[in-house]
Amino acid sequence: MTHDADGLAFTHHQDTRLIHEGSLRSQFGETSEALFLTQGHVYASAEEAEARFTGESPGYQYARFSNPTVDMFERRVAAFEGAESARATATGMAAVTAALVGQLKAGDHVVSARALFGSCRYVIEEFLPRFGVATTLVDGPDLGAWKAAVRPETKTFFLESPANPTLELVDIAGVAQIAKAAGATLVVDNVFASPLWQRPLQLGADCVVYSATKHIDGQGRCLGGVVLASEAFIQTHVQTYLRQTGPAMSPFNAWVLLKSLETLPLRVARQTQTAETIADALQGHAKLVKLVYPKGRHHPQAALAARQMSGGSSLIALEVKDGKAAAFRFLNALRIVKISNNLGDAKSLVTHPATTTHQRFTPEQRAEMGVGEGLVRLSVGLEHPDDLIADLNAALDAV
Numbered sequence: 001m002t003h004d005a006d007g008l009a010f011t012h013h014q015d016t017r018l019i020h021e022g023s024l025r026s027q028f029g030e031t032s033e034a035l036f037l038t039q040g041h042v043y044a045s046a047e048e049a050e051a052r053f054t055g056e057s058p059g060y061q062y063a064r065f066s067n068p069t070v071d072m073f074e075r076r077v078a079a080f081e082g083a084e085s086a087r088a089t090a091t092g093m094a095a096v097t098a099a100l101v102g103q104l105k106a107g108d109h110v111v112s113a114r115a116l117f118g119s120c121r122y123v124i125e126e127f128l129p130r131f132g133v134a135t136t137l138v139d140g141p142d143l144g145a146w147k148a149a150v151r152p153e154t155k156t157f158f159l160e161s162p163a164n165p166t167l168e169l170v171d172i173a174g175v176a177q178i179a180k181a182a183g184a185t186l187v188v189d190n191v192f193a194s195p196l197w198q199r200p201l202q203l204g205a206d207c208v209v210y211s212a213t214k215h216i217d218g219q220g221r222c223l224g225g226v227v228l229a230s231e232a233f234i235q236t237h238v239q240t241y242l243r244q245t246g247p248a249m250s251p252f253n254a255w256v257l258l259k260s261l262e263t264l265p266l267r268v269a270r271q272t273q274t275a276e277t278i279a280d281a282l283q284g285h286a287k288l289v290k291l292v293y294p295k296g297r298h299h300p301q302a303a304l305a306a307r308q309m310s311g312g313s314s315l316i317a318l319e320v321k322d323g324k325a326a327a328f329r330f331l332n333a334l335r336i337v338k339i340s341n342n343l344g345d346a347k348s349l350v351t352h353p354a355t356t357t358h359q360r361f362t363p364e365q366r367a368e369m370g371v372g373e374g375l376v377r378l379s380v381g382l383e384h385p386d387d388l389i390a391d392l393n394a395a396l397d398a399v
């Protein structure tokens with residue numbers, strides 16, 4: 001079997017590449033990619049086994065290292081991102097951890113934006129320091145703060161933009177320049193923009209990570225993650241770490257996520273369009289302190305959004321008046337929109353970050369990240385926009 005790119009070249013549109021790129025067709029000529037649910041592979045001879053392990057003979061050995069279905073997913077997602085190489089992981093957090101830990105050793109220093117998904121912040125703030133890696137958290141939008149945090153031993157920068165859950169933006173090209181000047185790399189967690197609307201590698205980042213659990217699956221089924229970078233970055237920092245420590249993606253999950261990539265542009269474009277319609281409908285609502293959405297009048301950094309994102313997001317941040325009790329009344333009054341800490345799903349989901357994803361932080365840390373008691377994160381799904389707006393309005397009335 002060989003990788004069948006169906007005659008695709010980089011001149012083909014992303015939509016086309018997402019349908020065909022990376023396909024490995026077996027002797028049966030299946031149209032839908034096969035699920036190779038196998039831990040290992042048999043070799044025709046002991047010599048062949050030896051050659052696989054030395055790398056002289058191409059092919060698969062063991063699913064912790066690689067698997068045909070996982071390989072198809074990696075090739076397809078890399079083509080979409082415009083990255084030379086990709087490695088799939090069991091979860092988004094495994095991807096974040098691999099991208100960071102793979103580059104670091106005791107004595108190194110990391111600079112990160114402080115507005116982060118709770119688990120990303122745990123890795124930076126608590127996990128890495130346990131192994132002698134110093135970390136500095138900065139105010140992401142303040143480029144001067146990134147520059148001032150650099151030390152001779154700074155190895156990597158990390159950020160999310162838009163950040164979870166505040167949708168705060170960081171100037172990716174600006175931070176990439178500071179990283180380059182400091183001889184450090186930049187890792188961007190691009191989950192909130194989705195691969196459809198933002199291309200951090202083109203903005204100067206060295207590595208992009210996704211939780212494939214979110215928009216890539218898009219239907220709330222499988223956990224997954226992916227690390228994307230140049231072949232050199234993957235070989236130097238990621239490949240051996242993943243192979244030897246084992247946070248591999250299951251072939252079953254890879255198959256689901258591979259098929260999901262085919263519809264990603266359709267789903268995310270529709271979710272984004274609906275999110276924008278909702279933002280327009282609810283902006284200025286009497287029960288809201290604010291509504292943040294990364295586009296136009298809905299975002300204080302709209303010019304930056306226009307510069308580095310080709311579309312908005314499927315997420316909206318709402319701050320309900322009168323804090324936690326009011327936010328809970330709002331959540332509990334929703335009928336179509338479900339309460340869940342996930343995002344990027346076909347079902348619209350709402351979460352109260354202060355008591356869920358960001359619960360373990362002190363109120364001071366939450367305030368510093370912009371996670372107030374009234375903050376609600378809305379992930380817009382594929383339902384009809386009119387039904388969603390009616391549901392949201394009715395729930396706000398109930399506050």
Ligand SMILES: *Cc1c(COP(=O)(O)O)cnc(C)c1O
Nearest residue numbers: 091092093117164191211213224
């Ligand atoms: C969900 C999420 C992750 C973690 O992904 P998992 O697949 O749940 O491990 C990392 N970063 C961001 C921004 C996320 O939203």
